[in-house]
Amino acid sequence: MVVSRYPNEEPILKPNVKYVANMHGNEAVGRELMLHLITYLINNYYTDNYVRWLLDTTRIHIMPSMNPDGFESAIEGQCSGGQGRYNARGFDLNRNFPDFFKTNNKQQQPETDAVKGWLDSVQFVLSGNIHGGALVASYPYDNEANNMFTTFSSPSLTPDDDVFRYLASVFSFNHENMHLGIPCRDGTPGFSNGTTNGAAWYPLTGGMQDYNYVYGGVMEVTFEISCCKFPLKSELERYWRENRKGLLHFLGEVHKGVKGIVKDSSNNPIPKAALKIRGRDMTFYSTKRGEYWRILLPGSYIIEARADGYKPAEEEFIITSQEVTIQNITMYPTRVVSDQSHVSSEGPWEKHLDIGLDIAATAGPMANGEGSTSDTQLLSTHEKFDDSLEKSSVISESEYDEYFSGMGIAKEQEKADGNLTDYDIPPTADAVSAAGSLVRNFGFHYGFNYCTVIIVLAFSWWLRL
Numbered sequence: 001m002v003v004s005r006y007p008n009e010e011p012i013l014k015p016n017v018k019y020v021a022n023m024h025g026n027e028a029v030g031r032e033l034m035l036h037l038i039t040y041l042i043n044n045y046y047t048d049n050y051v052r053w054l055l056d057t058t059r060i061h062i063m064p065s066m067n068p069d070g071f072e073s074a075i076e077g078q079c080s081g082g083q084g085r086y087n088a089r090g091f092d093l094n095r096n097f098p099d100f101f102k103t104n105n106k107q108q109q110p111e112t113d114a115v116k117g118w119l120d121s122v123q124f125v126l127s128g129n130i131h132g133g134a135l136v137a138s139y140p141y142d143n144e145a146n147n148m149f150t151t152f153s154s155p156s157l158t159p160d161d162d163v164f165r166y167l168a169s170v171f172s173f174n175h176e177n178m179h180l181g182i183p184c185r186d187g188t189p190g191f192s193n194g195t196t197n198g199a200a201w202y203p204l205t206g207g208m209q210d211y212n213y214v215y216g217g218v219m220e221v222t223f224e225i226s227c228c229k230f231p232l233k234s235e236l237e238r239y240w241r242e243n244r245k246g247l248l249h250f251l252g253e254v255h256k257g258v259k260g261i262v263k264d265s266s267n268n269p270i271p272k273a274a275l276k277i278r279g280r281d282m283t284f285y286s287t288k289r290g291e292y293w294r295i296l297l298p299g300s301y302i303i304e305a306r307a308d309g310y311k312p313a314e315e316e317f318i319i320t321s322q323e324v325t326i327q328n329i330t331m332y333p334t335r336v337v338s339d340q341s342h343v344s345s346e347g348p349w350e351k352h353l354d355i356g357l358d359i360a361a362t363a364g365p366m367a368n369g370e371g372s373t374s375d376t377q378l379l380s381t382h383e384k385f386d387d388s389l390e391k392s393s394v395i396s397e398s399e400y401d402e403y404f405s406g407m408g409i410a411k412e413q414e415k416a417d418g419n420l421t422d423y424d425i426p427p428t429a430d431a432v433s434a435a436g437s438l439v440r441n442f443g444f445h446y447g448f449n450y451c452t453v454i455i456v457l458a459f460s461w462w463l464r465l
């Protein structure tokens, strides 16, 4: 269910956040609390300012049960054990996702497929994965790389560990007693502040939260909200009271950090741009509308963007503790096409000085990346400048063939002589000669072109002054 002010509308940059409960069918408290949460949000829109703000600014998706089959076979009153944990085919859904660290050979289940499809269709920013049987907020990674130096319970930290620790503690400190770190029973661990790194507790392969973070660009935290997996229904009211604040406040954290649009210089959105916060080696992507979100703690950051056909871009921004920072990213094509919208944004082109140069003149200095112009474009537009340019600059197909076949023959000969690996290619005299002639051609033509480019651009810049 989507709960929001206008759930059927998707305003630009309105973030999506989700809760998934009951993926282990016998961990039943979350399933019930999700129904209470939906009711609470809807009933309090006009009476609770926080709820109103949340629903006005956020799209909240709630899946009360990811494993209804497991729940059917689970037994009320069973606080521990595995009856109902698995789906009807006997698979543990929290071991069923593709894994960042290890190959997961488990047969992928329909429930897993459905969640993966959901993540593909909605760009979630933040997520809570609700379990039972312990009292702790556990954050990625759940798994770890094989390493002779790691022990069974060493932490496996993400590049966003500061953010995850913070998000986990938002829940645990808003929970009535999770932050106290009291063990559920003798022999089970108590967690400092009620939070833990997943792998530091126990590593697992195929978990949903690592998948969300690595493959879905979503910050997901796992909440173990009840010491008893399937308590008697008479206790549900207490669980709602203990968890209500944590569940509500965690949702609001989706508005921390940065968001914006990745676009080109004509304000067209760039979908699937690969984004990274410098110093945090984890890629996430812009949506089909160019939107991106990333939860970050206060500080100054640089975001880096890459997209096919565009030069890499980066933007510096500051996050404060107040409201989300909006930082759009403009990307410029690797090859500028002739586009009148680029020409002289500061005033009309001076016609009497126009000598017919049809390059993408920019309003700013060359360093902003707008001035790069493809050789071929210059060739086609400046033929009248120098007729000889086009002919002399084109390298024929046969010249390419000559070069590459020369290299190929050299490689085969050397291999036959037994003194060459695939990675080590000393060219023969023939190949050197073929390559040399091509290098000379490249040297001359590209040198000539670059000279022309510089002269033409300098001239056009001078005219504009």
Ligand SMILES: [Zn+2]
Pocket: 024, 027, 131, 132
């Ligand atoms: Zn569980």
